[in-house]
Amino acid sequence: MSEFFSSPAMQNFIAILQDAIAILKSETAMGIWETLYSTVLSTLFAYIIGLPLGVLLVTGEKGGVRPLPKCLMSALNFVVNILRSVPFLILMIVVLPLSRFILGTSIGTKALIIPLVIAAFPFIARMVESSLRETDKGVIEAAQSMGASPFLIVWKVMLPEAKPSLISGATIALTTIMGYGAMAGIIGGGGLGKIAINYGYYRFKAIVMWAAVILLVILVQIFQSVGTRLAVKSDKRIT
Amino acid sequence: MSSQKPIVELAGVGKTFRGPEGEIVALDGIDISIKKGDIFGVIGMSGAGKSTLVRCINLLERPTQGKVFFDGQELTAMTAPKLRQARRSISMIFQQFNLLMQKTCLKNVCFPMEIAGVKPSEAKKRAMELLNIVGLPDKANAYPAQLSGGQKQRVAIARALASDPQVLLCDEATSALDPTTTRSILALIKDINRRLGITAVIITHEMAVIEEICTHVAILDEGKAVEIGMVEEIFSNPKTEAARKLVFPDGLPVSHLKSERVVRIVFNGGTSYEPLIASLAIDCGVKVNILGADTKNVGGKAFGNMLIGLPNDPNEAQKALNYLKSKKDITAEEVTDYNE
Ligand SMILES: Nc1ncnc2c1ncn2[C@@H]1O[C@H](COP(=O)(O)OP(=O)(O)O)[C@@H](O)[C@H]1O
Numbered sequence: 176m177s178e179f180f181s182s183p184a185m186q187n188f189i190a191i192l193q194d195a196i197a198i199l200k201s202e203t204a205m206g207i208w209e210t211l212y213s214t215v216l217s218t219l220f221a222y223i224i225g226l227p228l229g230v231l232l233v234t235g236e237k238g239g240v241r242p243l244p245k246c247l248m249s250a251l252n253f254v255v256n257i258l259r260s261v262p263f264l265i266l267m268i269v270v271l272p273l274s275r276f277i278l279g280t281s282i283g284t285k286a287l288i289i290p291l292v293i294a295a296f297p298f299i300a301r302m303v304e305s306s307l308r309e310t311d312k313g314v315i316e317a318a319q320s321m322g323a324s325p326f327l328i329v330w331k332v333m334l335p336e337a338k339p340s341l342i343s344g345a346t347i348a349l350t351t352i353m354g355y356g357a358m359a360g361i362i363g364g365g366g367l368g369k370i371a372i373n374y375g376y377y378r379f380k381a382i383v384m385w386a387a388v389i390l391l392v393i394l395v396q397i398f399q400s401v402g403t404r405l406a407v408k409s410d411k412r413i414t
Numbered sequence: 415m416s417s418q419k420p421i422v423e424l425a426g427v428g429k430t431f432r433g434p435e436g437e438i439v440a441l442d443g444i445d446i447s448i449k450k451g452d453i454f455g456v457i458g459m460s461g462a463g464k465s466t467l468v469r470c471i472n473l474l475e476r477p478t479q480g481k482v483f484f485d486g487q488e489l490t491a492m493t494a495p496k497l498r499q500a501r502r503s504i505s506m507i508f509q510q511f512n513l514l515m516q517k518t519c520l521k522n523v524c525f526p527m528e529i530a531g532v533k534p535s536e537a538k539k540r541a542m543e544l545l546n547i548v549g550l551p552d553k554a555n556a557y558p559a560q561l562s563g564g565q566k567q568r569v570a571i572a573r574a575l576a577s578d579p580q581v582l583l584c585d586e587a588t589s590a591l592d593p594t595t596t597r598s599i600l601a602l603i604k605d606i607n608r609r610l611g612i613t614a615v616i617i618t619h620e621m622a623v624i625e626e627i628c629t630h631v632a633i634l635d636e637g638k639a640v641e642i643g644m645v646e647e648i649f650s651n652p653k654t655e656a657a658r659k660l661v662f663p664d665g666l667p668v669s670h671l672k673s674e675r676v677v678r679i680v681f682n683g684g685t686s687y688e689p690l691i692a693s694l695a696i697d698c699g700v701k702v703n704i705l706g707a708d709t710k711n712v713g714g715k716a717f718g719n720m721l722i723g724l725p726n727d728p729n730e731a732q733k734a735l736n737y738l739k740s741k742k743d744i745t746a747e748e749v750t751d752y753n754e
């Protein structure tokens with residue numbers, strides 16, 4: 176037994192393991208915190224832009240509750256489509272100078288928020304759009320017949336009626352943004368992504384990398400199951 | 415009950431939809447005047463333009479021609495905020511109920527008051543009263559998904575009453591319901607009309623609905639109002655083909671017995687046909703042949719049409735004809751082209 180543990184191969188493995196544990200001990204807490212913080216903040220900011228935009232995409236079209244000029248609608252759709260079609264990695268590199276301009280830095284967790292928001296808001300706008308399109312036309316019509324203004328129809332009818340679908344969408348947004356954030360480890364973003372890439376890819380510390388990946392997976396699972404549960408619970412159409 | 419003042423007036427209203435397949439004329443030159451307190455029915459085949467017509471009353475659909483007046487004010491000339499204000503006095507209920515599915519019944523009934531800026535506590539109190547009126551006080555905290563169709567429509571009616579409307583528009587409000595529930599919803603609408611003096615506009619494709627509660631009716635055919643008047647007048651003597659099709663959907667049943675001379679009798683709400691045939695036999699000693707009949711009971715009175723064959727003996731035939739013509743409650747006229 177002791178022979179087995181004292182064999183050179185085993186000695187080597189134990190050293191690697193100890194090294195990995197030491198790294199994880201000193202980095203994991205910070206990594207999780209940075210990941211959560213960048214994900215939640217980015218999602219929040221992306222919704223601040225994406226939610227109203229998604230609403231406009233529905234209400235502003237011909238036959239919507241508050242039609243907008245056709246050229247404006249085409250412009251909005253164009254911007255959303257363009258941003259949606261640029262791969263995130265490229266968007267990130269292109270946008271980093273903007274981070275430097277706004278935040279004074281182009282590396283680290285904070286700098287990451289800007290490209291994440293820019294990548295996520297068009298995608299969120301589309302998800303909000305599709306959630307709101309599910310609202311029954313008849314219910315909107317009923318509200319119109321009661322003399323509700325377009326604002327009230329959005330605020331009191333469309334958004335509340337689409338709540339379960341919006342919650343599902345937000346869950347998808349949150350987990351997707353977390354995935355994007357991990358990718359940003361490549362260009363100096365923080366969080367679990369940085370740990371995985373720095374140690375696993377650049378320094379061949381596979382254990383550290385896999386540990387970071389597993390932590391990411393666990394975080395995604397938690398968000399997803401909480402989100403799904405909230406969506407189901409909030410839906411009063413199910414009896 | 416009904417005063418002379420029109421509450422809803424459509425003047426030369428037309429609506430043309432421009433679609434990919436060209437233009438669809440949904441409404442054409444509609445002139446309708448609905449007086450306060452009336453229960454005004456609009457009946458027509460599917461696609462006749464009924465929904466478009468009722469949606470033109472509150473301008474959910476903007477007419478491409480003509481003017482719409484509500485309580486003397488021209489809706490078609492109003493600014494958007496003014497129109498929204500006016501719409502609070504014109505409530506609407508729908509075939510699919512259109513309740514807010516994520517809100518409780520109480521919240522649904524509160525909704526129009528919420529829009530109008532009524533204090534929440536007051537709105538809640540009023541909503542409870544309304545749920546009482548429609549017979550659902552115990553469903554305040556239920557969600558629409560937990561209710562039957564009839565119950566949903568009751569909640570929708572309570573919601574429609576929440577803004578103290580002057581007019582209630584009902585677009586096929588009972589078409590998704592079974593006959594018994596239909597009757598109870600119609601009774602509720604009639605009750606609301608009587609007790610609260612709310613004018614009702616009932617859109618339907620079902621004759622029975624009109625018979626049950628309407629005072630006036632307009633028959634819509636391919637976007638035109640082909641007949642407008644009191645229900646009894648229109649039904650007892652339908653003048654147009656469209657009206658006849660609605661009143662007698664199966665056509666007049668015709669017997670194959672041959673008679674030389676045929677008389678059409680129209681019942682105007684007096685006697686019904688059984689005593690008439692009996693008295694013909696008793697008073698004149700003439701037996702006639704019923705070739706076909708389609709009579710209806712509208713509000714306890716008989717309306718409809720009957721074809722009878724006169725006896726082949728010329729004297730008897732004349733006697734029967736004179737007798738029928740002398741009757742006040744019916745009109746009798748000889749049909750000359752029956753045997754052709
Ligand atoms: N939004 C619309 N766009 C195009 N055509 C329409 C629209 N709404 C109704 N129509 C057409 O107008 C006609 C009347 O429709 P509608 O008023 O719904 O009839 P009804 O309610 O009597 O069945 C139909 O031919 C229908 O296809």
Ligand SMILES: [Mg+2]
Nearest residue numbers: 464465466586
């Ligand atoms: Mg219809």
